[in-house]
Amino acid sequence: MTARVPSKAWIFVCLALAAALVLAPVSRAEAALPGGPLFQLPFPCGQTWNGNSSNSSAHRSYEIDFNRADDVNDPVVAVRAGVVRTASHQGSVNRYGNLVKIEHAGGWFSYYAHLNRMDVSVGQSVRQGQQIGIVGNTSAPGNNISPHLHFELRNGPSYPDNIRPAYFDGIRFNYTAGSQNLTSRNCNDPEALCGSGYTAIDLAHLRNSSGTHYGTVYLMWKGSSQYNCVVTVKHRSRSTATSTSAYLEPQGASRVTDSGQFYNYAGPVRKYSPSCVRWGGAISGIAYNSPWEHCGS
Numbered sequence: 001m002t003a004r005v006p007s008k009a010w011i012f013v014c015l016a017l018a019a020a021l022v023l024a025p026v027s028r029a030e031a032a033l034p035g036g037p038l039f040q041l042p043f044p045c046g047q048t049w050n051g052n053s054s055n056s057s058a059h060r061s062y063e064i065d066f067n068r069a070d071d072v073n074d075p076v077v078a079v080r081a082g083v084v085r086t087a088s089h090q091g092s093v094n095r096y097g098n099l100v101k102i103e104h105a106g107g108w109f110s111y112y113a114h115l116n117r118m119d120v121s122v123g124q125s126v127r128q129g130q131q132i133g134i135v136g137n138t139s140a141p142g143n144n145i146s147p148h149l150h151f152e153l154r155n156g157p158s159y160p161d162n163i164r165p166a167y168f169d170g171i172r173f174n175y176t177a178g179s180q181n182l183t184s185r186n187c188n189d190p191e192a193l194c195g196s197g198y199t200a201i202d203l204a205h206l207r208n209s210s211g212t213h214y215g216t217v218y219l220m221w222k223g224s225s226q227y228n229c230v231v232t233v234k235h236r237s238r239s240t241a242t243s244t245s246a247y248l249e250p251q252g253a254s255r256v257t258d259s260g261q262f263y264n265y266a267g268p269v270r271k272y273s274p275s276c277v278r279w280g281g282a283i284s285g286i287a288y289n290s291p292w293e294h295c296g297s
Contacts, residue, residue, distance in 0.1 A: 015106045026267050035167025036108055038191065038200040038218070039079045040128060042066070042151055045187035045238070047074075053153075054178035060160035064173060066135075072147040074135045076112055077186060079153075079168075080104050089138065096150065097138025102126060105148045105199070106155070108164075113150035114138050128189035153251045169216060183213075185235045187264065190218035194229035194268045197222045204280070204288035206232075217246065217288050219283035226274050228294075231267035232281030238264055246281040248273070251292060 043049055043066070051064045059065075068074070079102075086101035095114035100120060103109055116136025120126060137147040156162030165174045174180040191198050198220040206214045214236055220229040232246040245259035246267035255278075256269045266281060276295035280288045 025145065027031060031172055033200060033203065035165060035169070035170070035172060036153075036155065037080055038170070039110070039153065039166065039168060040186035041168050041182055041184035042079050042110070042149065043114060043184045043186065044075055044077055044129070044162075045184055045235070048116050048181055048183045049131055050179060050181050051104055052179045053173065053175050061163040062152070062165045062173075062175060062216065063163060064166060066149040066151060067147075070085060070137050072148075073116055074220045075131045076100075076115065076133045076135060076149055077129050077131050078102055079110050079128070079186070080108075081192065082110070082126060084120045084124045084126060084132070085109070087122050091138065091140040091143070095140040095143055097140075098133065098136065100132050100201070102132070102231050109154045111150070111152040111154065113152075114145065114148060116147075124209070127192065129186045147157070171205075183235075185216065185233075187235055187238065188194055188231075188233045190231040190233060190265075190268075191220060193231050193265065194220045194222075197224055198227075201294065202279075202290075204290070206281075206283050206286045206288060208286055214286050215244075216284040217279070219277075219279050219290075219294070220268075221294075226272060226297045227270050228273040228277055228279070229268045229270040230266055230281065232283065233265045233267075234262070234283055237284075242284050244281070244283050247279065250274070251276040251278075251295075252283040 024130045049068045053064050080224040082102040082104040085103045090096040090099040098115040100112045115133035118133045120132045137145050141143050153164045153166050154162045169185045199201050201221045202219040204217045215234040217232045230246045230248045241261040241263050244262040244266040247257040248269045248271050249255035258266045258269050276292040
């Protein structure tokens, strides 16, 4: 049998395809935050609440009950931007009473149960930090409970395996301890500040040597345009203008920086970033400066 020799035309096509593969731009690596998308506490900026994952026999998996003193009718806010999928009384179905369920990107859902009042309707788009109801004690008929917010994050088809551990501002709730006091960082939505299509892919908490948290620097990515965006959000001293900055430096390009005396945040700073970036920011001299990273997949 005679071996078949490729034609010159076929060799040219193969070489052209190989060249195209070599010259094609490499897509940026989109590092995921721990615990999925960027979620915040379901309460207004600066409020401190106790979360408890072990004080109820009705709890399954990673559910959390939130309380603080005299909390009845306190506002409950969205942990991330999304669309309301449920806003109804569920007492006879699952004892959740007035339940708001919000759908977020990537198949994630947040649940807010036992509300005394619901302030949103099905199909409504909500912003991160927008009030969606108030703390209450609604449940199934005859099931008397004390006021609290029952909170869940779910992703997946089957309950209770679809209940996921909650991460607030990138930090996992302390399920080992079962109870934890948390101060809300639901202050400004960095994704919304950067604009449509941006998703948080990294963050750095700004703490002093004693561990006091001042704010967070967020790195966002918009794959459709290959742009990064950086925002530094203050989580304390927001009634006072303090030195705050945010910067972004794509490899091979100049650094862009926003700095000044700001009440709430620095940035957003955006720049075309097809390859590695350095990014960071500071609040009152407490700084984060990244290495070259997020280079490509």
